[in-house]
Amino acid sequence: MKKIIVAIDGYSSCGKSTIAKALAQTAGYKYVDTGAMYRCVALYVLRNAPFRLDEGFDEEWLRAHIDDVRISFALQPYGTQHTLLNGQDVECDIRTLEVGNAASQISTIGFVRRAMVAQQQAMGADKGLVMDGRDIGTVVFPRAELKLFLTASPEIRAQRRFEELKEKGQNPDFNDVFADVKDRDYRDTHRAESPLKQADDAVVIDNSHLTREEQMEEVLRIFHSKQALLDQSAEYSPREES
Numbered sequence: 001m002k003k004i005i006v007a008i009d010g011y012s013s014c015g016k017s018t019i020a021k022a023l024a025q026t027a028g029y030k031y032v033d034t035g036a037m038y039r040c041v042a043l044y045v046l047r048n049a050p051f052r053l054d055e056g057f058d059e060e061w062l063r064a065h066i067d068d069v070r071i072s073f074a075l076q077p078y079g080t081q082h083t084l085l086n087g088q089d090v091e092c093d094i095r096t097l098e099v100g101n102a103a104s105q106i107s108t109i110g111f112v113r114r115a116m117v118a119q120q121q122a123m124g125a126d127k128g129l130v131m132d133g134r135d136i137g138t139v140v141f142p143r144a145e146l147k148l149f150l151t152a153s154p155e156i157r158a159q160r161r162f163e164e165l166k167e168k169g170q171n172p173d174f175n176d177v178f179a180d181v182k183d184r185d186y187r188d189t190h191r192a193e194s195p196l197k198q199a200d201d202a203v204v205i206d207n208s209h210l211t212r213e214e215q216m217e218e219v220l221r222i223f224h225s226k227q228a229l230l231d232q233s234a235e236y237s238p239r240e241e242s
């Protein structure tokens, strides 16, 4: 089987990482959660910057420190994956609303995006990769063999996010979570640098009314038919040229 790159983009809280992880596990591929990378930069800023984010952002400070933000992923028993920031496990710390909001703000900065995109492209050099984010099919891997664009209604995404935060022991207010989902959608789709948009050749999956199992079935069907097509085709390079 020829190894491919699967680029999964979509709005926040529409289940990209769940489906990406499951697909990577089934295919025996690497999985990279690029949102976690922007969240790491945000956490680094929240912990180390000499300014508060709501009091004005000093981009020059971050420019001087961006190379000190070293992100890696560590496989855990049972196949789960944790995000490390400078060698420290920050998987729980990066999943809060505060870090999510800061990540949304910081991910609009051009030099931050360029630093992350360069690392992401290096991770896909040998293919066999499922990567999820906002700009994977449009900017990071515009030649990815398979692009999926996931979407669901804002209300349903807010409800899912609300349940997820409660499961993690947090005490969210639904209206705050809903407002946050809408704010993030706006920022993700309106920023000047690599706004979230569907690649022309992406397959769109609206999972508002699909169970996880139904969605996974659909994704696997699309993945296997893409692989079958590629296996018959002469047009394939085992390395991704950036």
Ligand code: DC
Residues within 6 Å of the ligand: 012, 013, 034, 035, 036, 038, 039, 100, 103, 104, 105, 107, 108, 132, 133, 134, 135, 136, 184, 188
């Ligand atoms: O998917 P997430 O909620 O973990 O992402 C956190 C923030 O990072 C989100 O506001 C959008 C941003 N992001 C991005 O700009 N580009 C990516 N490839 C991934 C995430």
